[in-house]
Amino acid sequence: MLRLKNINTYYGKVHALKNVSLHLAEGEIVTLIGANGAGKTTILNTISGMTPAAAGEVLFCRQPVTALPPDRIVKLGISQVPEGRQVFKPLSVEDNLELGAYLRYRSREGKAAIHKDMGQVFSLFPRLLERRHQLAGTMSGGEQQMLAIGRALMAKPRLLLLDEPSMGLAPLIVQEIFRVLNQLRRENGTTILLVEQNAKAALKLSDRGYVLETGKVILEGPSNELLENVEVKRAYLGKDKKEIWER
Numbered sequence: 001m002l003r004l005k006n007i008n009t010y011y012g013k014v015h016a017l018k019n020v021s022l023h024l025a026e027g028e029i030v031t032l033i034g035a036n037g038a039g040k041t042t043i044l045n046t047i048s049g050m051t052p053a054a055a056g057e058v059l060f061c062r063q064p065v066t067a068l069p070p071d072r073i074v075k076l077g078i079s080q081v082p083e084g085r086q087v088f089k090p091l092s093v094e095d096n097l098e099l100g101a102y103l104r105y106r107s108r109e110g111k112a113a114i115h116k117d118m119g120q121v122f123s124l125f126p127r128l129l130e131r132r133h134q135l136a137g138t139m140s141g142g143e144q145q146m147l148a149i150g151r152a153l154m155a156k157p158r159l160l161l162l163d164e165p166s167m168g169l170a171p172l173i174v175q176e177i178f179r180v181l182n183q184l185r186r187e188n189g190t191t192i193l194l195v196e197q198n199a200k201a202a203l204k205l206s207d208r209g210y211v212l213e214t215g216k217v218i219l220e221g222p223s224n225e226l227l228e229n230v231e232v233k234r235a236y237l238g239k240d241k242k243e244i245w246e247r
Contacts, residue, residue, distance in 0.1 A: 001026040001191050002047070002159060007056035009039075009046050016042045018215040019056070024159070029185055029192045031202040031223065033236050034212035040195040041083060042215075044161045047193070048080045049073045060159070075103055079157035083164045083195075085148040089137025093128050096136050096147055097121060100154030114154070121150040124180050142173035149180070159191045160184070166198045174198070178205050199236045203227045211236070 002024040009017040017039050024030050032040045045051035047058055049070040058066045065073055079100075088096050098105075101114045122129035125146040131139060136147055145165055152160060162181070166174040182205060184190040196202035203209055203223040211219040211232055219231055226232045 001028075001061060002193070003057075003059040004043070004047070005057045005059070007043075007046055007053050007058065009042050009051055009053050011042075011051075016051075016215050017046065017053075020212075020215070020217055022210050022217060022220070024191055024193060026158075026191055027185060027189050028208065029181065029194060029206040031194045031196055031199075031206040031209045032212060033196065033199040033202060033209060033232070035236065037214075038212040039215040040212055041163055043212075044080055044163050044193065044195060047073075048078060048161060050080075071103060074155050074157075075107075077156070077158035078161065079152035079155045079159075080161040081148050081152045081163060081165060083167065085141070085144045087136040087144050087147050087151070090135065092133050092135055093139075093147055094118070094132045096151050097128075097154050100151035103155065117154060117156065121153055124153075124183070125150055142169050142176075145169060145173070145177060146180075149177070153184075157190065159193065161193050161195075163195045164197060165194070166196060166201065174201065181205065199232070200227065 004020055004022050007017050007020045008015070020039070020043060032043060034040055042051055046053050049068055053066055057064060060076060060078060065076065088099065097118050104114055127143055128146055128150055131143065136144060139147070149165070165177050178201060181192055185192060194202055194206060203226055206223045208221065209223050209226045210217050211226065219226065219229065
């Protein structure tokens with residue numbers, strides 16, 4: 001479904017991604033792990049068109065999308081849940097979800113279909129239904145994360161990009177978020193590319209993983225193998241924190 005070929009991305013003179021290549025098959029969950037600054041978020045932003053690649057190619061369903069603007073990429077079926085959630089805090093839960101379907105409204109898709117999809121989001125996250133008229137900025141971090149995922153789903157993506165969905169959340173909320181991601185893959189066939197500092201949980205959820213270090217892919221493979229790989233422990237946690245991983 002998705003293939004990156006020798007992607008190079010810069011922030012000014014900073015070479016953020018260096019010949020990054022990776023792929024996702026339809027229906028897979030793939031995780032990206034690595035230390036802060038390794039390039040994980042930049043990969044997601046490059047795929048979604050937020051940070052254009054300077055060289056290389058991004059293919060989605062065999063179609064080049066490297067030079068497309070973000071709205072075109074969303075229309076093709078790629079949605080991103082950004083780091084830090086970035087919900088529209090002065091607006092209600094329902095308004096945030098409707099904004100997720102903005103391009104569908106512009107294409108004159110029937111409102112009934114959009115509201116049906118909103119109902120499916122509420123079935124995934126019953127707490128959002130309870131708070132549908134509440135201002136997003138007054139909700140907890142976990143509820144805002146649910147809303148950010150729901151908003152992305154309102155665009156009806158085939159590929160969902162998630163950037164640190166567990167950041168700052170209580171363990172029980174993280175379990176709920178990961179349960180929903182697994183359900184989306186199982187019931188909807190949604191393909192998921194997951195950036196996550198909680199490497200152990202992410203690898204347990206995913207089929208495969210890529211380990212990044214200073215803008216390069218240094219390891220890749222099945223998640224169960226990466227979980228046992230000492231290089232993964234070193235790259236993500238650092239030598240002095242190995243015991244935390246093993247705990």
